[in-house]
Every structure is written in structure tokens, then in C-alpha cells.
Amino acid sequence: MEDEDDPVIEEIPVYLSKTLAENLYLLQYPVKASSATFDDGQVVNSCVKPINQQIKVDYALNTASKNYDSFKGEQFAIAADGKDKDRQQQKPTFRSGTMDKQSFLSSKPIEDVNRYMLCVLQDREIHGTALKGIISMRQVFSYFDKQDKRTKAEEKAEQDADADEEELKQVTVKFARTENEKVRKAREKSFNYIAKMESEEPWCETFWHTKNSTAAELERQKLYCGGSTRSGIDGALNVTSDEYLGMLISKEKTDRNIDSMLPSRVISMHKLKQMPLIDQIKNILKDAKVLTFQQIIDLLPDRSVATEKVLRTLPMAGVLIRGNWVVQSDIIYPEGSVSRTNGVPAEQMCKARDYILYRYTQCDTLERHQLALITQLPTEEIHEILNSVAKLNSDRSWSLLLPPNEDFSTNELEISDRQNAFWAAQADNFNDMEKCTKRSPKKSTRSDSKYDVKMSNG
Incomplete structure (x- = not known):
């Protein structure tokens, strides 16, 4: 098709902002209903694991709602923390004695986010910022795990109390084998190793700012490219159409199939x-x-x-x-x-x-x-x-x-x-x-x- 058959209607300048490029994450909630929103939800606690890029957010539940079952809420809290106050953990799951929050834990559905960015359209200008990561937030039910651990601990304590004398147990000694570089790299990519590293990293408490707060507004302003930054953009994007197309095409992998016979994530x-x-x-x-x-x-x-x-x-x-x-x-x-x-x-x-x-x-x-x-x-x-x-x-x-x-x-x-x-x-x-x-x-x-x-x- 010739250019005159498809004329350019309007040109919109595109600017790249790097202020938040190393700290910008996109949070997705794939299991919630499309009509539901967490924009107005009350966050009671939030924490992160910076190395493994994990986020945990606790949203408050409206325990005064007519749709809330108070009896079930108390049962969940007792199951997680126990009845005896002397045996309760220093940091109980539910401080109020009833299930008053729901927790969401992150996972990374996409490892390579180099081709994704967040864009804002304002005054007929597009301002884009590269994403550091894309994270899926899914609800977790850790209080059930606490109940199982506490029950097993109580059963073990009862068995130890009933035992009159300590039984001798056979001990097997194993010597660790030396591993080469390739075996070590393969081990570090295994699920058990990654899960161990994630569990060993401690959670860091964070401050959660609501979308209408002053701090949130100041962060949103960093998505826009300032006047001092715009001067270098024109030269950076001064490329031909063929060069720009080459930059868009992945030179390593593609998310589309080469053919219906080939699986996804193959070489392009x-x-x-x-x-x-x-x-x-x-x-x-x-x-x-x-x-x-x-x-x-x-x-x-x-x-x-x-x-x-x-x-x-x-x-x-x-x-x-x-x-x-x-x-x-x-x-x-x-x-x-x-x-x-x-x-x-x-x-x-x-x-x-x-x-x-x-x-x-x-x-x-x-x-x-x-x-x-x-x-x-x-x-x-x-x-x-x-x-x-x-x-x-x-x-x-x-x-x-x-x-x-x-x-x-x-x-x-x-x-x-x-x-x-x-x-x-x-x-x-x-x-x-x-x-x-x-x-x-x-x-x-x-x-x-x-x-x-x-x-x-x-």
C-alpha cells in the first residue's frame, strides 16, 4: 500500500523517563473478579523481599459487614493461633482475635520484562517508563499452614512426654560430593534451591501510601519526562524505520510459535x-x-x-x-x-x-x-x-x-x-x-x- 492511501493523521511525540526505571513494578491480580478493585482497600501491612522481588500485602476485611460470618472468623483465628493465650505466638496471625484481613503474595509470571513499559498520555504527549518487573498477586491462606504446624508440634510434645526413656536411633553419615561448575549451576536453577533461597531471605517492612496521598502523587510525577531530560531523547530515537523495526524484534526469543508444530519460547x-x-x-x-x-x-x-x-x-x-x-x-x-x-x-x-x-x-x-x-x-x-x-x-x-x-x-x-x-x-x-x-x-x-x-x- 502506498503512503498516499494511508496518510499520517497525527504525530504524537514519545518521551522516555528513567527516574523510576529501576523501581517500577506492575502488580496484577489475576484471580479477582473484573468488577472488584483494590484501589479503595485498606492496607494494614506490607513487606517486601528485595533480592527475590517478592511482595506481600494484607488487606483489611470489613468485619462489621452483614455478609461477614463472625463465628467462622473467630474459628479461623483460633485454628491459626490456638486457644491458650500463653502459647500464642509473639506476632499472632490475627491481632483482633478474628479473621480481619486477607493476604496476597506475589509471584513472577514473566522473567524477561525488557520489552514492557508503562506509558502515560498527557497533553498529547506519551511518557514511557521501562518496567523493572511484572508481579502477580494471589491470595494465600497461611493460617491453615500454621494450624497444621501447631497441631503436629502439640502431638510431638505429647509423645515426648509419654516416652519413659530416650530410644537409640540409627544415624547415617553422608559425605558431600564435590561438584563442578556445571553441576552447581544446574543445582542453583532447581526448584528446591530457589524455594530455599526465597524462604531464607527475611521480610522487610514497608510503608504503604494510598493513591490519593501526597507521596503517591509525587511518585506519579516521576513518570513524566522533565524538560532537562527531553533534550537527549530526540537524538536517541533518531533512527530509520528499518532500524526501529529491528529494535522491536527480539533477537533472542519470541513468544510466538515459528509454526504450529513448535512449542512456545523457541528461538526466533x-x-x-x-x-x-x-x-x-x-x-x-x-x-x-x-x-x-x-x-x-x-x-x-x-x-x-x-x-x-x-x-x-x-x-x-x-x-x-x-x-x-x-x-x-x-x-x-x-x-x-x-x-x-x-x-x-x-x-x-x-x-x-x-x-x-x-x-x-x-x-x-x-x-x-x-x-x-x-x-x-x-x-x-x-x-x-x-x-x-x-x-x-x-x-x-x-x-x-x-x-x-x-x-x-x-x-x-x-x-x-x-x-x-x-x-x-x-x-x-x-x-x-x-x-x-x-x-x-x-x-x-x-x-x-x-x-x-x-x-x-x-
């Missing part, structure tokens, strides 16, 4: 196009799990690449499973890495995944418990491997994500023969794994023998 086409062909194929296979050759051709950013060149490159990144391509195991589990759940080393994960892929060249479906028995991996790791190439059927068996593609095996006979030779060379190792499992005693036999011993001793 912009980034993919800058890679060598081998790296393009690795990333496509890694994100899409199982693909036909035609699907790989369609997903490549440069459609002009010769088919022969793609066929030569594919075996360096993937393996052929009954006419479909799957990424190689050492790309999923590079050397020095560990599995997500139990920290199984990459060498064991690659060996188990290669065995599972080999089995899919022989049969249509696999059973998870049999694979766990042969590979000697935890159930979570087997589930992780199967999810990367297969789908769960109604009979609890697992089959490949795509049906066999006999056309490719027929048309590309040379590549198919080479791939078959590769699996044939690995067959002896896989057969040894199965033989070792058959020679080992069954779990049911061991459990039966233990049961017989207990019965004879009884």
Missing part, C-alpha cells in the same frame, strides 16, 4: 537465520521433538537451501526412527549436564535415551516400567525421555509422536541404510543391558523373602 526466526545450517537443524529438532524430512525443510528460515545439503547435514544432528527424524541424545544432554529431577549424569541419560530410540526402531509401543527396569533410571527420568519423543496412549503404553514414514525410507534408501547400520552396531550393547536385567533377581522375590522372614520371626 530472526536468530535462527543467523546460524549455520547444522545449528538450525539442531534447534529445530530439539524444539519440535519428532519431524518428517518435509517438515524440516518447511521450518528452515532459508527455503533456497538445496535438499542434498540438508540430507548431508541431518545425520550430524539427528537420528532416523522409522522414517522420522529425532535429535541426537548428546544434544539434549550435553557433557557435564544432569537431568532436571534427580540429577542423573548426562552419560547415563544419553545411554538410556539411545536405548529407547533403538527400541522404537523395532516396535510401535513401549512400557515405561519395563524401560525403567532395563535402564536403571528413576521413573521421573524415564518419563522425561519419553515425553521428548513419544505420547501416552489410553492403555498406558507410549508410542512415537508421528507414525512411521515409509516414503522417506523408500526414496532415500542410502541414508536409511546408513541409519540402520548405525542402530545395528549399537544393538549388541543394548542386548547386554536386557540380559543383565533378566539375570538380576526380581523385586517381587526380594519382597516375598522379607515377608517370610518377618513371619518366621514373629
Whole structure:
């Protein structure tokens, strides 16, 4: 469309304010009704964890309302803090003796907020400030947790009082293993480690200013770009339309799918196009799990690449499973890495995944418990491997994500023969794994023998 068919109606200047850029957070309340608002709510307490970027806000409840159940409110307070005043905590959950507040705790739905900003329109000017973070506030019911902890503590105290003498307990000594840099980084990304760090950071009390207060108004004024700051904006945004478009497009990741076959949070086409062909194929296979050759051709950013060149490159990144391509195991589990759940080393994960892929060249479906028995991996790791190439059927068996593609095996006979030779060379190792499992005693036999011993001793 030519410019004269779509004329510019009006130009609005845009200014960037950096005064609050390091302290501006957007709070969302995703579980509240659209008609509800907390603008006029009374905040009785607020605190933050600056390092982990957590916020906790307590809103007062109107206990005098006709819709408030006073009896239930008192029961909740007793359940959380107990009946005996001598045993109450120094800082009770509800000071008034009834449930008089509701608490909201934050979580971060989006880690990367570099492309988000808060804008204000005033006097036909747009003033924008980059966000430091986006936070979702969800209601928490910590008083139920306090009730459970207090009940367990009381039961333990009663058991200790009834015990006449202290029983001897067996103590197991464990020595911590030395970990390399990669293992340490993987551990620090685990859920348990992050949760521990969040729980260890103390809460810092804060002052809450209502939206109509003088302090709140002074902070809102910082969203506007002052006259001294505007002088440098024109030069900073003096770029061409192509350069501006390039700044808007993420060069690392995109929130949209490359194709319906690819999951979200994959590498963008912009980034993919800058890679060598081998790296393009690795990333496509890694994100899409199982693909036909035609699907790989369609997903490549440069459609002009010769088919022969793609066929030569594919075996360096993937393996052929009954006419479909799957990424190689050492790309999923590079050397020095560990599995997500139990920290199984990459060498064991690659060996188990290669065995599972080999089995899919022989049969249509696999059973998870049999694979766990042969590979000697935890159930979570087997589930992780199967999810990367297969789908769960109604009979609890697992089959490949795509049906066999006999056309490719027929048309590309040379590549198919080479791939078959590769699996044939690995067959002896896989057969040894199965033989070792058959020679080992069954779990049911061991459990039966233990049961017989207990019965004879009884």
C-alpha cells in the first residue's frame, strides 16, 4: 500500500523517563473478579523481599459487614493461633482475635520484562517508563499452614512426654560430593534451591501510601519526562524505520510459535537465520521433538537451501526412527549436564535415551516400567525421555509422536541404510543391558523373602 492511501493523521511525540526505571513494578491480580478493585482497600501491612522481588500485602476485611460470618472468623483465628493465650505466638496471625484481613503474595509470571513499559498520555504527549518487573498477586491462606504446624508440634510434645526413656536411633553419615561448575549451576536453577533461597531471605517492612496521598502523587510525577531530560531523547530515537523495526524484534526469543508444530519460547526466526545450517537443524529438532524430512525443510528460515545439503547435514544432528527424524541424545544432554529431577549424569541419560530410540526402531509401543527396569533410571527420568519423543496412549503404553514414514525410507534408501547400520552396531550393547536385567533377581522375590522372614520371626 502506498503512503498516499494511508496518510499520517497525527504525530504524537514519545518521551522516555528513567527516574523510576529501576523501581517500577506492575502488580496484577489475576484471580479477582473484573468488577472488584483494590484501589479503595485498606492496607494494614506490607513487606517486601528485595533480592527475590517478592511482595506481600494484607488487606483489611470489613468485619462489621452483614455478609461477614463472625463465628467462622473467630474459628479461623483460633485454628491459626490456638486457644491458650500463653502459647500464642509473639506476632499472632490475627491481632483482633478474628479473621480481619486477607493476604496476597506475589509471584513472577514473566522473567524477561525488557520489552514492557508503562506509558502515560498527557497533553498529547506519551511518557514511557521501562518496567523493572511484572508481579502477580494471589491470595494465600497461611493460617491453615500454621494450624497444621501447631497441631503436629502439640502431638510431638505429647509423645515426648509419654516416652519413659530416650530410644537409640540409627544415624547415617553422608559425605558431600564435590561438584563442578556445571553441576552447581544446574543445582542453583532447581526448584528446591530457589524455594530455599526465597524462604531464607527475611521480610522487610514497608510503608504503604494510598493513591490519593501526597507521596503517591509525587511518585506519579516521576513518570513524566522533565524538560532537562527531553533534550537527549530526540537524538536517541533518531533512527530509520528499518532500524526501529529491528529494535522491536527480539533477537533472542519470541513468544510466538515459528509454526504450529513448535512449542512456545523457541528461538526466533530472526536468530535462527543467523546460524549455520547444522545449528538450525539442531534447534529445530530439539524444539519440535519428532519431524518428517518435509517438515524440516518447511521450518528452515532459508527455503533456497538445496535438499542434498540438508540430507548431508541431518545425520550430524539427528537420528532416523522409522522414517522420522529425532535429535541426537548428546544434544539434549550435553557433557557435564544432569537431568532436571534427580540429577542423573548426562552419560547415563544419553545411554538410556539411545536405548529407547533403538527400541522404537523395532516396535510401535513401549512400557515405561519395563524401560525403567532395563535402564536403571528413576521413573521421573524415564518419563522425561519419553515425553521428548513419544505420547501416552489410553492403555498406558507410549508410542512415537508421528507414525512411521515409509516414503522417506523408500526414496532415500542410502541414508536409511546408513541409519540402520548405525542402530545395528549399537544393538549388541543394548542386548547386554536386557540380559543383565533378566539375570538380576526380581523385586517381587526380594519382597516375598522379607515377608517370610518377618513371619518366621514373629
